[in-house]
Amino acid sequence: xxxxxxxxxxxxxxxxxxxxxxxxxxxxKPQQMMPIMNVVWPLTGLYFPVIGLWAYWKLGQNxxxxxxxxxxxxxxxxHQNKPFWQSVFxxxxxxxxxxxxxxxxxxxxxxxxxxxxxxxxxxxxxxxEFVLAYIFGIAFQYYGMGAHGGGTPRxxxxxxxxxxTWSLIAFEVGMFGWMAVSHYLLFAQPPEPTGAVFWFMMxxxxxxxxxxxxxxxxxxxxxxxxxAM
Numbered sequence: 531x532x533x534x535x536x537x538x539x540x541x542x543x544x545x546x547x548x549x550x551x552x553x554x555x556x557x558x559k560p561q562q563m564m565p566i567m568n569v570v571w572p573l574t575g576l577y578f579p580v581i582g583l584w585a586y587w588k589l590g591q592n593x594x595x596x597x598x599x600x601x602x603x604x605x606x607x608x609h610q611n612k613p614f615w616q617s618v619f620x621x622x623x624x625x626x627x628x629x630x631x632x633x634x635x636x637x638x639x640x641x642x643x644x645x646x647x648x649x650x651x652x653x654x655x656x657x658x659e660f661v662l663a664y665i666f667g668i669a670f671q672y673y674g675m676g677a678h679g680g681g682t683p684r685x686x687x688x689x690x691x692x693x694x695t696w697s698l699i700a701f702e703v704g705m706f707g708w709m710a711v712s713h714y715l716l717f718a719q720p721p722e723p724t725g726a727v728f729w730f731m732m733x734x735x736x737x738x739x740x741x742x743x744x745x746x747x748x749x750x751x752x753x754x755x756x757x758a759m
Contacts, residue, residue, distance in 0.1 A: 538730035541579050545733060548575030548583050555591065564759065566624070566673045573627035577736040582623075589620050614751075617758035622747045624759060625697040626740045628670035632663030633705065633736065641723050652713050652720075656706055667698045693756045697746045704742030708735040 531539075549572040556568040571590050575582040589612075612620075636659035640651060647653035672690040712731040713720045721728035750756040 534730075535726055538726035541730050541733055542726055544579040545576045545582075548579065549573070551575070551583075552586055555586075559591070561590070566670055567620075570624050570627040570670065573631055574623045577630050577733050578740065579733070581737075585619065585623065589616055590623075612758070614758070618744065618748045618751050620759040621751055621756055622697070622740055622744045624670060625667060625694060625743055625747060626701055626736065628667035628694075629663040629698055629701045629705070629739060629743075630736045632661075632666040633659045633732070636662045637723050637732070652709065655709070660702055663702065664695075664698060667694050670694075693750065697743050697750060697756070700746035701739040701743035703739075705735040705739035707742075708738045 552572040552575045556571060561567045567590060571582075571586050575586065578585075637655060639662075640654045640658050645651075645654045645658070647657060668687075668690050671694040672687060708731070712735070716731075721731060723729075747756065751758050
């Protein structure tokens with residue numbers, strides 16, 4: 531095992547341990563105002579070692595597990611008084627987790643089907659991952675915010691698409707950019723999806739996707755297209 535593979539395993543296992551911990555914690559203390567975050571936080575921990583765990587402890591952990599009106603009011607009060615950058619950060623985790631889930635599912639589909647575009651598996655991964663990331667991203671947005679309030683299901687879906695499309699594209703710019711660097715520049719032979727190095731590169735790509743998505747989410751929240759979280 532070379533050094534890069536060893537580092538890759540450390541980060542992958544750390545992400546998996548974080549995801550398991552967050553899953554257990556949200557099962558014990560589920561978030562009431564936005565239940566979709568009970569899925570978002572474990573996914574964030576999976577691809578965002580250390581910082582994802584810090585963010586969960588600082589911004590996401592529900593310290594009021596009982597389903598009482600007082601706790602619901604306290605959670606709502608905390609939400610209203612959260613600094614703007616923190617609200618945008620949580621909004622970005624929400625967007626990025628849906629994208630990341632689509633990306634993580636997309637790779638095995640391309641590998642198992644052997645599909646290529648212009649003879650390239652990378653281009654096939656781009657296409658499949660983007661479609662799946664868009665589906666999951668819109669679904670997360672719909673059940674996170676679009677499903678609340680008035681309006682028809684069609685109007686709620688329209689609002690979810692409007693709120694999530696640009697942030698999703700911004701995420702994929704960062705992610706796909708790093709995938710291209712990894713595929714064409716970093717290695718003489720691109721890492722295989724069956725190896726730890728490939729998935730470590732994917733972790734880095736998702737973290738960069740989060741960074742490129744953050745400014746888009748900032749603007750969307752500032753303009754009221756997305757709600758502060």
